[in-house]
Each structure stands twice: as C-alpha cells, then as structure tokens.
Amino acid sequence: MTERFSVSLEPELFEAFGQYLEKHGYRNRSEAVRDLIRRALIEEEWHSGRNVIGVLSLVYNHHQRTLQDRLTEIQHRFHDLVIASTHVHLDYDDCLEVVIVRGRSAKVRKMADELITQRGVKDGRLVISGTARPATEHSHRHHAGH
Numbered sequence: 233m234t235e236r237f238s239v240s241l242e243p244e245l246f247e248a249f250g251q252y253l254e255k256h257g258y259r260n261r262s263e264a265v266r267d268l269i270r271r272a273l274i275e276e277e278w279h280s281g282r283n284v285i286g287v288l289s290l291v292y293n294h295h296q297r298t299l300q301d302r303l304t305e306i307q308h309r310f311h312d313l314v315i316a317s318t319h320v321h322l323d324y325d326d327c328l329e330v331v332i333v334r335g336r337s338a339k340v341r342k343m344a345d346e347l348i349t350q351r352g353v354k355d356g357r358l359v360i361s362g363t364a365r366p367a368t369e370h371s372h373r374h375h376a377g378h
Contacts, residue, residue: 296352
C-alpha cells in the first residue's frame with residue numbers, strides 16, 4: 233500500500249528540485265523523493281553503527297612489492313565482514329579488486345580505511361548500502377536458500 237503526503241517548498245528549492253529531476257532522468261517527483269528518503273535512511277544506518285552492506289573497490293599496481301599479500305592479510309583479519317571478493321587484471325600494471333562486505337558500519341569503515349591507505353593502492357572507494365527501511369517488528373532475516 234502506498235501512503236500519500238504533500239510537501240511545501242520555497243520557489244527556489246522547487247525550481248532546483250525540478251532541475252535535479254531532469255538531470256537525473258526522474259519521470260516524476262515521487263520517484264525522486266522516495267530515492268532521497270532511502271538515501272537518507274541508509275546514511276542514518278551508516279552513522280548509527282548498525283549493520284550495513286557495501287562494495288569496496290581498489291585499483292592498485294600489482295608490481296608494488298608485498299601489496300597483494302598485505303591486502304589479503306587485511307581481508308583475512310576481517311574475514312567476518314567479507315562476503316566475496318574478485319580480482320580483475322585491468323592491464324599489465326593495474327588490477328581491480330572488488331570486495332563485498334557486510335557488518336557493523338564502524339568495523340566496515342575500519343577495514344576499508346586499512347585497505348585503501350595501503351601504499352600502492354591508486355584508488356579506493358567504499359559504497360555502502362542498506363535496506364533503507366527502519367527495523368520493525370515485521371522485519372525478518374532471510375536465510376540461505378531464499
């Protein structure tokens with residue numbers, strides 16, 4: 233079931249929102265408002281210390297001495313966060329490592345920071361996501377096989 237509500241905006245904000253809709257290809261204001269609310273709730277999850285999911289990408293020079301060993305060691309230390317990882321050879325020198333993580337936001341950030349700041353990592357980004365829905369008595373956990 234969809235709930236409806238109205239929003240009042242100053243003319244300048246309304247105009248800026250219209251430009252935002254056009255720039256990002258939204259078909260209507262409702263879609264954009266839903267996405268903005270979801271992002272705000274995910275941001276709140278991130279800052280609350282609750283569980284989050286995320287994707288960490290690292291681009292690095294594989295010729296950097298001991299770097300790959302250090303990256304692997306850090307992931308093993310945080311093994312409870314790592315769901316999966318994959319390694320891609322971009323060219324002769326550079327590799328991309330993508331790590332899918334899940335856990336408490338502070339611990340996910342700590343692991344990401346350790347990986348990103350390793351000497352030889354050219355670029356590192358952590359993109360977090362979440363359910364964007366507050367926990368309620370109706371929330372339930374999905375088990376393997378669902």
